[in-house]
Structures are given as C-alpha cells and as structure tokens.
Amino acid sequence: xxxxxxxxxxxxxxxxxxxxxxxxxxEAAPIHWAPDFGSGAWLLPRFEGVAAALPHPxxxxxxxxxxxxxxxxxxxxxxxxxxxSFSKWIIFLDPPIHSTWRKMITKGFSTxxxxxxxxxxxxxxxxxxxxxxxxxxxxxxxxxxxLIPAVTMVELLGVTPEDQGQIIEWTDDIAKxxxxxxxxxxxxxxxxxxxxxxxxxxxRLLELRRTIPGDDLVSLLLQAEEHDELxxxxxxxxxxxxxLFAGHETTRNLLGNGLLALINNPExxxxxxxxxxxxxxxxxxxxxxxxxxxxxxxVVAKSxxxxxxxxKEGEIVIAIxxxxxxxxxxxxxxxxFDVTRRGAPILSFGKGAHYCVGAALASAEAEIAFATIxxxxxxxxxxxxxxxxxxxxxxxxxxALPVEF
Numbered sequence: 001x002x003x004x005x006x007x008x009x010x011x012x013x014x015x016x017x018x019x020x021x022x023x024x025x026x027e028a029a030p031i032h033w034a035p036d037f038g039s040g041a042w043l044l045p046r047f048e049g050v051a052a053a054l055p056h057p058x059x060x061x062x063x064x065x066x067x068x069x070x071x072x073x074x075x076x077x078x079x080x081x082x083x084x085s086f087s088k089w090i091i092f093l094d095p096p097i098h099s100t101w102r103k104m105i106t107k108g109f110s111t112x113x114x115x116x117x118x119x120x121x122x123x124x125x126x127x128x129x130x131x132x133x134x135x136x137x138x139x140x141x142x143x144x145x146x147l148i149p150a151v152t153m154v155e156l157l158g159v160t161p162e163d164q165g166q167i168i169e170w171t172d173d174i175a176k177x178x179x180x181x182x183x184x185x186x187x188x189x190x191x192x193x194x195x196x197x198x199x200x201x202x203x204r205l206l207e208l209r210r211t212i213p214g215d216d217l218v219s220l221l222l223q224a225e226e227h228d229e230l231x232x233x234x235x236x237x238x239x240x241x242x243x244l245f246a247g248h249e250t251t252r253n254l255l256g257n258g259l260l261a262l263i264n265n266p267e268x269x270x271x272x273x274x275x276x277x278x279x280x281x282x283x284x285x286x287x288x289x290x291x292x293x294x295x296x297x298x299v300v301a302k303s304x305x306x307x308x309x310x311x312k313e314g315e316i317v318i319a320i321x322x323x324x325x326x327x328x329x330x331x332x333x334x335x336x337f338d339v340t341r342r343g344a345p346i347l348s349f350g351k352g353a354h355y356c357v358g359a360a361l362a363s364a365e366a367e368i369a370f371a372t373i374x375x376x377x378x379x380x381x382x383x384x385x386x387x388x389x390x391x392x393x394x395x396x397x398x399x400a401l402p403v404e405f
Contacts, residue, residue, distance in 0.1 A: 055352025
C-alpha cells in the first residue's frame with residue numbers, strides 16, 4: 001500500500017474495529033494506493049483529504065460500474081441488468097440530472113413531512129418496546145433498529161403493510177453486495193434479482209398512483225416527472241428503490257452503533273438520561289464516533305494531482321469518512337465519545353452536492369428512538385458480550401445486539 005506499508009482492511013479484526021487501522025493510515029500518509037481494494041483505489045484517511053474530495057470538481061459520482069467491474073467479463077455480462085438500474089440511483093449521478101432529482105426528492109423530506117411523520121415514528125418505537133416489555137429482553141437490531149427506519153421509509157413511499165417485509169428483504173440483499181468490494185458472485189446475483197424485484201414492485205405502484213394519487217413520495221415523484229423533461233418514466237422505479245435503500249440501511253446502523261456506544265460509555269448514557277435535551281447533539285456524536293457509512297467513493301473524471309500523487313482518469317478514490325471523523329487534527333479528542341460535543345465538523349452525511357438528502361429524517365428517527373429508549377428501557381445493558389459485526393467494509397453495523405432492561 002503506497003505511502004504506508006501493508007495494512008489489512010478486510011480481515012475479521014478490521015471489521016470488528018477499523019479505527020486502529022485508520023489511525024495508522026492517517027499517521028503514515030494523507031493518501032494511499034490500495035491495489036486489493038476492488039480493482040485498485042486511492043484511499044484518503046484524513047479529514048482534510050475527505051473534505052476536499054467529496055465536492056471536488058474532478059471527481060465524479062458515476063461509479064456504479066465499479067461493483068460489477070471486479071468480476072470476469074462473462075460475469076459482468078450476466079450482471080448487466082443490475083448495472084443498468086444501479087447506475088440511475090441519485091448517488092451515482094452528476095449534474096445536471098443529479099440536480100434535477102435532488103430538487104425533486106428534497107421536497108419529500110421537507111420539515112413539514114418529517115414533522116408529520118414524528119407521531120408515527122414515536123408510536124412505532126413504543127409499540128416495538130411493548131412487544132418485549134414482559135420479558136425485559138430484546139435483540140435490538142432485529143426487534144428495533146431494523147424496523148424503525150425500514151417501516152418509516154416504506155410508509156413514506158406508500159408501500160402497503162403486507163408488502164413491507166418482502167420489500168425490506170430485497171433491500172438487505174442489495175446491501176450485502178453494495179458495501180463490499182470483493183463480494184462472492186452469488187451475492188452479486190442475489191442483489192441483481194432483488195433490485196429487479198424492487199423495480200417491478202415500484203413500477204406497479206407508480207402505475208397505481210398515476211390514477212389514484214396519494215400523499216406519499218411515489219406520488220410526489222410522479223408530479224415532478226410531469227414537469228421535467230430530464231426525467232424518464234423508466235427511471236422512476238429504480239429511483240424509488242434507491243430511496244428505500246438509503247432511507248433505512250444506514251439509519252439501522254446509526255441506532256445499533258449508538259446504543260452500543262452509550263452502553264459502553266455509561267457516564268455518557270447517564271448524562272443523556274439526566275438531560276434529554278442533549279439527544280440531538282448525541283445523535284450527531286454517534287454518527288461521528290462510529291460512522292454507519294464508513295466510505296464514500298468517487299471516480300476520477302479528469303486527471304489531477306493530490307498530495308503529490310497523480311490521480312488518473314478512471315481511477316477510484318475512496319474517501320474514508322469513518323477515518324476522517326476520528327481525525328484529531330480536525331476534531332479534538334476524536335477517539336472519545338462525548339454526547340455534549342458541539343460544533344464538530346463531521347462528514348457522516350457527506351459534503352457538497354451529494355450531502356445526504358435524508359439526513360434530517362435519519363436524525364429525527366434516531367432522536368425519537370433514543371428518547372423512547374431512555375424513557376422505556378431504563379438501565380439497558382448488554383445481554384451478551386460476544387458481538388459480531390456485519391462483514392461489510394462500508395456499512396458498519398452489528399449483526400445482533402442482545403440487551404436486557
């Protein structure tokens with residue numbers, strides 16, 4: 001690895017705790033070439049580099065192809081349908097089409113929309129705790145963190161309750177592929193099948209909403225389609241799939257990583273119980289301290305130099321947000337978890353044109369979730385010390401988090 005020696009980034013110890021590796025990367029150099037990261041990539045571990053890269057004019061978001069490009073030609077051909085749909089997701093678009101989609105989608109995540117959703121999120125959080133109130137035990141990821149953002153997002157999209165379970169399963173299949181640069185071929189094919197099923201589902205829902213409009217995001221997208229010539233009708237189903245994916249995958253990890261951080265830092269949990277007004281600041285600190293989406297990638301659209309290295313057209317740049325958020329050069333005492341922290345320049349939701357459009361919704365879900373936990377689950381603690389993390393280099397989250405209260 002250029003600039004810093006050989007460092008393993010995908011073994012079990014890294015997945016369990018990537019932060020020591022990030023610290024070594026930051027100390028060694030501001031940029032590294034990693035030949036084994038997919039088909040090779042530049043890694044940026046420091047806050048300064050990540051903050052510069054995310055909005056950089058020579059770095060493009062059109063990187064959807066890199067997931068499939070890791071395989072032999074025959075396999076790439078078999079995954080062409082996945083590539084076609086995946087490339088239309090808003091996170092893989094550049095202006096002007098990205099600007100068009102963003103302007104449209106942002107309306108669906110307005111302050112009014114989020115405020116209207118708050119009572120439903122609060123009711124859901126209480127209902128989930130009611131289910132386990134008698135035995136005072138919960139598998140937090142499965143029984144709570146998984147469901148809060150997933151149910152909220154499918155409701156916003158107008159998915160009927162009876163379809164929600166299947167929709168979420170398809171989204172999970174995509175996540176298993178999306179976050180790993182070295183996925184087995186069967187995982188890739190499962191993701192393709194899941195994305196196809198999601199697009200078919202939303203295609204049918206869109207047709208229904210053309211004749212019977214609602215107040216959901218799907219109806220909003222249809223209204224925008226009528227007024228913008230850049231939006232093709234065939235692009236709407238896959239964009240709905242993108243919104244569903246983005247709307248629950250990382251928030252689930254935000255909740256799970258957050259509860260674990262609070263349990264492991266009891267003095268901080270105590271501060272939160274004593275003063276619930278700290279919850280919004282605590283959510284930002286959770287997103288910084290154990291970032292749910294650890295990396296943000298770009299492709300070099302025009303060759304340029306960075307930190308004395310030539311980044312050539314077509315090469316991949318990995319901005320390691322999980323590392324940047326732990327950079328003590330930018331954030332004092334960055335390795336400490338502090339729910340009273342104010343003003344930290346975190347990059348958890350991105351920066352620039354691709355700043356997460358659903359950041360406000362994710363924050364609202366987390367604030368409601370932790371407020372409910374504080375009220376309904378006093379003295380929550382781990383029910384097992386053996387915790388396993390999802391084997392994913394990007395989406396950092398626990399496979400399970402058994403707790404008792």
